Amino acid sequence: MHFLTNYVEMAAMVLFGIGFTTLLLHRNMIKKIIGFSIMDNAIFLFLAAKGYVEGRTAPIVVDGVQSVEAYINPIPAGLVLTGIVVSVSVTALMLSLTVRLYRRYHTLDIDEITAMCRQEDDK
Amino acid sequence: MALELWQSIPFACILLPLGSAAATSVMKPRIARWWTVTVLVVVTALSGIITWQFWQGAAHYTYMMGHFPAPWGNEIRAGQLEALTALFFALIMLLSLLGGLKKLDEHIDPNKVGLYYVVILLMTAALMAQVYTNDIFTAYVFLEIMTLAACALIAIRRRGRTLVAATRYMIMNLIGSGLFLLGIVILYDLTGHLLMEDIRTAVKEIAATGQYSQPLTVVVALIAIGLCIKSALFPFHTWVPDAYGFSTPTSSAVLSSLVSKGYIFLLIKIMYRVIGLDVIAATRIGDVLFVFALVGMVMGSISALRQTDVRRMTAFSSVAQIGYIYLGMGLGTDAGMMAAMFHLFSHAVCKSMLFLAAGGLADASGNSKQFRDLRGAGYRSPIAGVAFTIGALSMVGFPFLGGFVSKLNIALAALEVGGVRSLLVLLVLAVSTWLNTMYFLRTVITLYRKPLEGASYPVEKGRRGFCFNAALVLFALQNVMLGLWSQTVVNAIVEGLSTFG
Structure with missing residues (x-):
């Protein structure tokens, strides 16, 4: 229906799907983390696209223009910033976990790692 | 203001x-x-x-x-x-x-x-x-x-x-x-x-x-x-x-x-x-939660029944108990929500005590969480044994303990809804309680049985400490109080929910 006019939202949803399936189904830890980043950034893209209004500018008062009609909605931008901070810290934690896993098991494959840690426990 | x-x-x-x-x-x-x-x-x-x-x-x-x-x-x-x-x-x-x-x-x-x-x-x-x-x-x-x-x-x-x-x-x-x-x-x-x-x-x-x-x-x-x-x-x-x-x-x-x-x-x-x-x-999302919860209550308990490790058993029991909470929420009525909130409290109080007690019992059994090593652990670590027993009875739904009141509330909330749903809830509640009893009482009986022939347990270095015992006693008291004064908590929840929205 409005697929062509809302192409940014469409792209965001496609990206979300890609990121989601990569995070859920990929066995390689690094690719999982990349998937997570794509998924979160897709949501931020969606949010930013929702805050934008065609033909308006960022809400910074220039030349004394105070009318609401001149500006886009700034709240989504603020939310995106908060979200990015959260997403970055989660990525950092996941990467540090991956480093520790790799040092211990010398592989990035989560299925292999799980099998190896079970064996280790049975000994 | x-x-x-x-x-x-x-x-x-x-x-x-x-x-x-x-x-x-x-x-x-x-x-x-x-x-x-x-x-x-x-x-x-x-x-x-x-x-x-x-x-x-x-x-x-x-x-x-x-x-x-x-x-x-x-x-x-x-x-x-x-x-x-x-x-x-x-x-x-x-x-x-x-x-x-x-x-x-x-x-x-x-x-x-x-x-x-x-x-x-x-x-x-x-x-x-x-x-x-x-x-x-x-x-x-x-x-x-x-x-x-x-x-x-x-x-x-x-x-x-x-x-x-x-x-x-x-x-x-x-x-x-x-x-x-x-x-x-x-x-x-x-x-x-x-x-x-x-x-x-x-x-x-x-x-x-x-x-x-x-x-x-x-x-x-x-x-x-x-x-x-x-x-x-x-x-x-x-x-x-x-x-x-x-x-x-x-x-x-x-x-x-x-x-x-x-x-x-x-x-x-x-x-x-x-x-x-x-x-x-x-x-209709509530119905989805309702179905997941019903299946979870049974499947979680069945998985718990198959474990040979007390900590993993308690973990699987959590899956079943989370099902109880979602069941109350899935009913979509105020009574259901009240039951869910009450079970949220009673499960929180009970499960933390079970995990701590299981840790203490494992310590008294040479750091093993396997049931075969836990035999007689109730005598070696008396307070942890009693605490685990109280927690297990509460989870099973023994009267005068928190778990009993939650089950009663869930059943009452289900009866209020009527129709196929209440029948389903009562049936699954019965099956789940039966399964709970099987695996929890099995554990409690294991705790108070004679150890296997020839098993020896290293004497603990030092006591478990005052903090551990005090925490377990307080937890046990909380469980009993939640059962005995349940009406006070229920009233508070009902009143809280009425001004929650």
Whole structure:
């Protein structure tokens, strides 16, 4: 229906799907983390696209223009910033976990790692 | 309206642990321990005061954060239910930490013990914020803080198994947060508000016009499934046994009885205050939760029955008990919600005690959690044995204990609904109780049987300590009191729910 006019939202949803399936189904830890980043950034893209209004500018008062009609909605931008901070810290934690896993098991494959840690426990 | 001093308590309950978490990171472990325990005692006492105020009939209120009034600023909202939940959470956090203190030095790298207290304080701050916040995006941010802190709680024990458990926990939880975030983003897009009560007004208008009914269903589905994954409802529980079964006892207790409950409390809050029960009922998402819960109650118990390890058994029992809570929520009535809230409390109080007691029993049996080694452990560690027995009886639904009242409430709520549903609930409740009895009583009997021939247990180095015993005794008392004075708690919940929306 409005697929062509809302192409940014469409792209965001496609990206979300890609990121989601990569995070859920990929066995390689690094690719999982990349998937997570794509998924979160897709949501931020969606949010930013929702805050934008065609033909308006960022809400910074220039030349004394105070009318609401001149500006886009700034709240989504603020939310995106908060979200990015959260997403970055989660990525950092996941990467540090991956480093520790790799040092211990010398592989990035989560299925292999799980099998190896079970064996280790049975000994 | 001028604010009274006690009305700043919710803000203090969030800020005090959050600030202390930052300060604790540079303290020596010994000082950090005392500081953390003191902060938790203070938060518990403050929550007690605010609960008392509401019990005396104070009205619920919103607390403006910063200098921007309603549609723009951030808000905290406190009422009977929030205060009661905060009190339970703070108390359980304190007792779980005290009960597991001795094991921390054993399980964690000596240089890193100080960091454990940072994580505990962060978790407390995030839980308090989750309970009191009135802004949906703030809820998301603290949800992520909870996830990160929970991951650290698991991974801090240096063992391959906990590391893998933490990674798998993170993967499932990130999927849950992603879905939840997408849900609230679409909700913001539909309504244009972030404060919960304003969203509710907008959602009412949308629902009345019948416009956007599909996006609204998608929103409810995304939020509900996201939080279900994070709180380990049945089909999404695969990360539970390793995460609860191998981390240090305090972590298991906090994860099973507080972290998952924090997510559930948020979902209840969203159902009441953001979307509204009537709109949820129209989207039929409650039915989905209902079915998952029914299956989970049976499957969780069956998995628990097959375990040979007491910690993993208790972990699988959590899956079944989370099913009970979602069952109450899935009924979609006020009575169902009341039953869910009561079970949230009784399970939180009971499961943390079970995990701590299981840790103590395993210690008295040469550090083995296997049933064959646990024979006679009830005699070797008497207080842990009694505590485990009380917890097991409560989970089974023995009268005069919390678990009995929750089961009764769930059954009554189901009867009120009538039709096929009440029949299904009663049937599954009976089957689940029977399975609970099988695996819990089997464990209790094992604890008081004669040890195997030729088994010898190393004499414990030193006593388990005063803290461990005191924590278990207090937990046991709490369980009994929750059973005996259940009507008081039920009344408080009913009154809290009536002003919750």
